[in-house]
Each structure stands twice: as C-alpha cells, then as structure tokens.
Amino acid sequence: MSTAALGQPNPVAIGFFLLFIALTMGVTYWAARRTKSTHDFYAAGGGITAVQNGFALAGDYMSAASFLGIAGMVALKGFDGLMYAIGFLVGWPVVMFLVAEPLRNLGRYTFTDVVAFRLRQVPVRIAAACGGLAVVAFYLIAQMVGAGNLIQLMFGLPYEWAVLIVGCVMLAYVLFGGMLATTWVQIIKAVLLLGGATALAALVLARFAFNPLALFDAAAVRYGAASLGPGSLVANPWDAVSLGLALMFGTAGLPHILMRFYTVPDAKAARQSVFYATGLIGYFYLVTFILGFGAAVIVGRDAILAIDKGGNMAAPLLAAAVGGTGFLGFIAAVAFATILAVVAGLTLSGAASLSHDLWVHVVRGGQAEAAEQLGVARVATVLLGVVAIALGIVFKGQNVAFMVGLAFAIAASANLTALVLSVFWRGFTTAGAVASMGAGTLASLVLIALSPTVLVDILHHEAAWFPLKNPALVALPLSFVTGVVVSWLWPEPAAQEGFAALERRSLLGPEA
Amino acid sequence: MSPPDDRSEPAKLDPALTALAARRMRVGLGLTALVVAAYFGFVLLVAFAPASVGALAAPGLSWAILLGAALIVLSWLLTGAYARWANDSYDAEVTRLRGERGAP
Numbered sequence A: 001m002s003t004a005a006l007g008q009p010n011p012v013a014i015g016f017f018l019l020f021i022a023l024t025m026g027v028t029y030w031a032a033r034r035t036k037s038t039h040d041f042y043a044a045g046g047g048i049t050a051v052q053n054g055f056a057l058a059g060d061y062m063s064a065a066s067f068l069g070i071a072g073m074v075a076l077k078g079f080d081g082l083m084y085a086i087g088f089l090v091g092w093p094v095v096m097f098l099v100a101e102p103l104r105n106l107g108r109y110t111f112t113d114v115v116a117f118r119l120r121q122v123p124v125r126i127a128a129a130c131g132g133l134a135v136v137a138f139y140l141i142a143q144m145v146g147a148g149n150l151i152q153l154m155f156g157l158p159y160e161w162a163v164l165i166v167g168c169v170m171l172a173y174v175l176f177g178g179m180l181a182t183t184w185v186q187i188i189k190a191v192l193l194l195g196g197a198t199a200l201a202a203l204v205l206a207r208f209a210f211n212p213l214a215l216f217d218a219a220a221v222r223y224g225a226a227s228l229g230p231g232s233l234v235a236n237p238w239d240a241v242s243l244g245l246a247l248m249f250g251t252a253g254l255p256h257i258l259m260r261f262y263t264v265p266d267a268k269a270a271r272q273s274v275f276y277a278t279g280l281i282g283y284f285y286l287v288t289f290i291l292g293f294g295a296a297v298i299v300g301r302d303a304i305l306a307i308d309k310g311g312n313m314a315a316p317l318l319a320a321a322v323g324g325t326g327f328l329g330f331i332a333a334v335a336f337a338t339i340l341a342v343v344a345g346l347t348l349s350g351a352a353s354l355s356h357d358l359w360v361h362v363v364r365g366g367q368a369e370a371a372e373q374l375g376v377a378r379v380a381t382v383l384l385g386v387v388a389i390a391l392g393i394v395f396k397g398q399n400v401a402f403m404v405g406l407a408f409a410i411a412a413s414a415n416l417t418a419l420v421l422s423v424f425w426r427g428f429t430t431a432g433a434v435a436s437m438g439a440g441t442l443a444s445l446v447l448i449a450l451s452p453t454v455l456v457d458i459l460h461h462e463a464a465w466f467p468l469k470n471p472a473l474v475a476l477p478l479s480f481v482t483g484v485v486v487s488w489l490w491p492e493p494a495a496q497e498g499f500a501a502l503e504r505r506s507l508l509g510p511e512a
Numbered sequence B: 001m002s003p004p005d006d007r008s009e010p011a012k013l014d015p016a017l018t019a020l021a022a023r024r025m026r027v028g029l030g031l032t033a034l035v036v037a038a039y040f041g042f043v044l045l046v047a048f049a050p051a052s053v054g055a056l057a058a059p060g061l062s063w064a065i066l067l068g069a070a071l072i073v074l075s076w077l078l079t080g081a082y083a084r085w086a087n088d089s090y091d092a093e094v095t096r097l098r099g100e101r102g103a104p
Helices: A011-032 A038-046 A050-061 A064-077 A079-106 A111-115 A121-155 A159-206 A212-223 A237-253 A255-262 A267-299 A301-307 A314-363 A370-394 A401-424 A430-449 A452-458 A472-489 A493-508 B015-048 B050-054 B063-100
Strands: B056-058
Touching: A011 A121, A011 A159, A011 A314, A038 A159, A038 A255, A038 A314, A038 A370, A050 A159, A050 A255, A050 A267, A050 A314, A064 A079, A064 A121, A064 A267, A064 A301, A064 A314, A079 A111, A079 A237, A079 A255, A079 A267, A079 A401, A079 A493, A079 B015, A079 B063, A111 A121, A111 A255, A111 A314, A111 A401, A121 A159, A121 A255, A121 A314, A121 A370, A121 A401, A121 A430, A159 A212, A159 A267, A159 A314, A159 A370, A212 A267, A237 A255, A237 A401, A237 A472, A237 B015, A255 A267, A255 A314, A255 A401, A267 A301, A267 A314, A267 B063, A301 A314, A314 A370, A401 A430, A401 A452, A401 A472, A401 A493, A430 A452, A430 A472, A493 B015, A493 B063, B015 B050, B015 B063, B050 B063, B056 B063
Parallel strands: none
Antiparallel strands: none
C-alpha cells in the first residue's frame, strides 16, 4: 500500500499541477485581451456556447466536496454518502424548470437583476446582494479551508501556503481574464475531473470484471449488507428531509451558478446548457458510487480513517492503490485544480454582487460610466480575494463542513424564494421581497448556530436547541410565507403594474 | 412614491401571451412537482422505511442504491424532456409572437 506517498511532495503531482497552471494562465492571457467591457468581464460577452456552458456549469458545481467528500463518505458509511450525491443532483431539474429561462431573459449580470426587475431597486438590491454574498462567503470559507487541508495532506505543503497559492492564482484568473478566463478554467477542470474520475473507476472495475454489482457485493461481504442501505443518517429522519430540501432548492439559488446563464446568447442556449450540465454531473455522481465502494473494498476503511478522520483522502488513496504514485499525482493535481476553479467562480459572482448590485445600483442609482463599473468590479475582486485568503487562514483547523449546508440553506430560503415569487407571482412586493430574504437568511443563520452541528460537534455542548443539522425545513417555508403575507398586507400597485412587462420579457426575451 | 413608469407597456398581457405564460407555468411547475415527489418519496422511504429500501434487489444491489441511481437518471431525462418541449413547441410559439409584434 502506497499510503506513505501521501503528504510527501510528489513530483508527478507538482508536474501536473504546474502544467494546469501554465495552461490556465495562457487561457487567462488570451482572455484578458478580449475582456474590455463590463459585459465581457461579468458575462464573457454573452458568447459562450451551450456545450461550453454545460461543462462550465458542471465545473462550477463539482467542488472538492463532491469529489473527495462524497467518495470518502461512501467509503466510510456506504449508502448514506450517496444521499448527498443524489441530493446534489436533483437540484438541477429545478434550475431548468423554474429559473434558467426567466433568468436569462430578465437579468444582465446577477440574479438580483431579476428579483429587482419590477420592484424598487435600492432595498431589493441590498437585501438580495446580502443573501448572495452570504452564500458566496460561506461557500468560499468551506472551499478555502478544504483547499488548505487537502493540499497539505496531498502535497505536504504548509496550510497557509496552500491557501495563499489558491487565492493568488484564482485572483489572476478573475482579475485579468474575467468571466471568459473563469469559464475556460471551469471547462478544463471539468474535463480533467471527469476524465480522472472515469479512469479511476475503470481501474477499480477492472478488478471486478467491469461489473459494479460485483464491487458492491464485495463491500457487502466485507462490511455487512447494511452498508448498501440507509444507516446512521436516519437517526433523525427529519434531518434527511431538511437536508434534501436544502440541496434540492439550494442549487437554483447559488449566485455563481445563476450568473453563468448570462454567458450564453439566449434562453435556448441557457436551457440546453442545463441539460448538458445535468448529464455530466449525474454521470460524475454515478461514478462516485464506484469510487466510494472501491475505496472501501480496495483501500479499506481503517486505512482511510488512519490518514484523515473525515475520509476525504479515500479517492486519492484509491488512486495510489490501483494506479501507483504517478496516478495519485494526477488525481491530486485534479483535486487542486477543482478547488481553484470553484473558488474563481465564487469570487467572480461575489465581485458582481458588490460592484454591479451595490455600487452601481445602490450607490450610483444605476448610472455609472462603463470604465468606472469595470474598475469597481476589479477592486471588488481583489477585495474578495484578500478576504478569501484571510478567512481561509482564520478558519484553519476549524470544522467547516456545516458551511456548505448553510450556504445551500440560505441559497434556497433567501435567493430562490425571492426569485421564484418575483418571476411567477404578480402580487409580490418590495416589502415582501426584503422581508422574505431577510427572514430566510436570518432563520438559516440562527438555526444553524443553535443546531447540533455547531453546539454539539464544534462547541461540545450536551444538547442543541434546534434538533436539525440543516435549517432548510424551517427556513424555506418561513421565507415563503413571510414573502406572501407581507405582500398581501401591504400591496404595491407599481410592482403589480410592472408584472406585465416582466412576464412579457420573461417569455419573449429582451429582444422583443 | 413615484408614479408607475409604464408609458409604453400595456398594463395587461394580450391573450396569446397570457396563454403562453400559463402553458409554460403548467409545464414548469408540473415537472418540478414530479421531481419533488420522486425525490421526497425516496427521502421519506430512506428516512422512515430504512429496512425495506436496504433490502437487496439482487446480489450486491440494494433497492436504495437502485432507486438512487434511477433518480439521477430520471432527473437528467426530465431536463432533456423539458429542453425538447421548449425547443420545439414553446420556442416556435415565442418566435411567432415575436414576429407578430414586429422585428426588434
């Protein structure tokens, strides 16, 4: 077993990683020469094709949590880990059916454009930007801390250095290459990740006559048939339901995913890209079934736990076991690239929120020179990059696993609720939107602070005030009801009259 | 409060657009309801009947894994079905309505 290869500077890993950096920096240089306007910076000039955007959406979505986290959970807990894989995928049909077209037709750069379309700009922009930035911040912290830990484990690089490298390389992509460079980084990363996971799965299945059932059976023989069914996840069944709700409706509220719909030329390309992305992500999660059980059988749970209690090293260990140190190096480089790309996408969407929503529409009342907008967007990017690096270092050694769940809960109960009500319900008002987003964000934050994840797991209290690990089961209905009730109590005639224009443009597109 | 700024916009949609909006809403919400029902049906089975979904459908294959994989494939097929519907029937209607209202 080549577990000793982990945590050592691995020449193959460093070689592949430098190759990836060289390639993506070349792309960034090319993109920088084409990034002149705000439309280029935020939306790649709207010239990304449906297939390209499909890969880029997949790249934005498949984080290190997907690859390393789910493989590790399946390896250690069997079927329970698959619940996450399934939950992460079923959000995509919701993106397709409810948000892709209206978003493309109504907005320019951010999902806030759509929420604020017929409502009063300043209050709605501020509330929606807060929801969007909260999601970006929690997601970013989870990614940065994950990056530091993983890179330390795989490359033997000190944690702070890893965080710093991720932060600086990501800044170079976004700052100079804008959305065009970020899109191509996502595409390259998605191809590498899908290729690497496929190769790894093929090497595993080769030992089981290419029959996944033989692999699952081997896992059942070694760890008991129970590992193929629900386990400790169902200690509190409502936990599973609440998590499911957050994952299902959170995807359609993630600002960095929603922003990608502005990079394609029209609504048709937007929906085609969701179809491609869902196929790629679905395929990837089906492959993680094989990687997880493969690691459990070939590497063994004890060996995985010995390296990292969270199980995050299951896939790299599996790579070392079936493909040797060279293949481990390749997989490690892919994981690094995965984190880098997701962080870049998050930073760009955060920068758009700060500059386009808050600076241009709140501070400047919607009137700002193009050069000023672009300048502010770049300043915001640097700011977010510095904040990301700082947060990554501040949260060193902290258990931040709950932050992804929190990001999804806020995305579902603040962003998606407001988005859907604004696009589909005539009676929705400015006050309703602000109250709904405020209630959703606040409820998510408070309930997660009172949850067992924070009180018991992190602060080591005996019991938690709120029984569920994910707040979505309460926060999502609460934000919906708040939005509806406030809109009913204080109707806004101007918002109702604006609905016809919204619906017309949502259906026919900005051209009509 | 400033007066509503809708000098050129009609206060109501014309009937053809209203019909199109209703059709899109029906298809969008209907398919969403289908995915929600399928997924939460699965989550509730896992949560409240773990023993039955943990049973084996074949050697090495539990019902839980089989249904989970089927759910992933179903989600993808439904996005495909929606894209197909929208590209064929819905877009044709959008193009026709846009044409009726003159080139942009």
